[in-house]
Amino acid sequence: MQTFAHGAAAWGVECPRRPSPVDGVTMAGFRVPDLDALRIVPHPAVTLLLDFGDGTPVLDCATGQQRGSLVAGPGLGTGGAVRARGVDVECVQVRLSPVIARAVLGVSPADLDGAVVPLDDLWGREASRIRERLADVSSWQERFALTDLLLARRYEAGPPVDAEVAWAWHRIVAGHGLTRIDGLADEVGWSRKRLWSRFRSQLGLPPKRAAKLVRFDHAAHRLVAGEGAAHVAADTGYADQSHLHRDVRALTGATPATVAGEPFLAVDDMAWPTRGKAAPPHSYHLSYLHT
Structure with missing residues (x-):
């Protein structure tokens, strides 16, 4: 795991050793001792946050707080309205190309309407299962492999865009x-x-x-x-x-x-x-x- 220095804090950052088998998926693993209300910067992708650690990531949004595993459409953080915080956060962050997001999520990014949505609201019990499985394995590469399997299965079953x-x-x-x-x-x-x-x-x-x-x-x-x-x-x-x-x-x-x-x-x-x-x-x- 690499170390990214942010002030006095050191983030742990891990990358998959090989590209995802699903085109349009990239991911990284994070172990962050203190997020300290950091600004979310807009990005042209759908963000899928898979939380599995003892700490819980929190996004403070204009519409309130969202905790744990989350989904957000392209442009999350526009206007500086979203901040991330949390202590001892461990998660896999996935960036989904909007082209494949509808198939993977089960809803169009348009249905998110710019909001941050709890993953439980979209995937139900499957969101809890992936969290448990990510916590149970001991290596980041295993976590990436589990995430790839889940995303590939959902992508293959979902509707493609034109x-x-x-x-x-x-x-x-x-x-x-x-x-x-x-x-x-x-x-x-x-x-x-x-x-x-x-x-x-x-x-x-x-x-x-x-x-x-x-x-x-x-x-x-x-x-x-x-x-x-x-x-x-x-x-x-x-x-x-x-x-x-x-x-x-x-x-x-x-x-x-x-x-x-x-x-x-x-x-x-x-x-x-x-x-x-x-x-x-x-x-x-x-x-x-x-x-």
């Missing part, structure tokens, strides 16, 4: 949020109204919102890497540094300088070492869509 919707999502991700959104419908041969409606209902957010989150995520990680805000703004499609500042403030409630030091961003290179490096899963091509 191929056109999946293709549009991966175009946005591959372009770091700079893809011309108005052209996506033409490229898949659908009307704009149809693509916007299907995208929103199946992935949980409209295409322009998806592109904004993807672009922000790309820019935020470059800020964490130490690049200057003016350079990041110019290189990631913002009109200028003020535009970047406004977007970061709207999404996180903080300035770019503050966001660059947020632990939940700074830990990413350790917890998700392939972030942004692998080719997008389910690489749909127009030739496939029109056959």
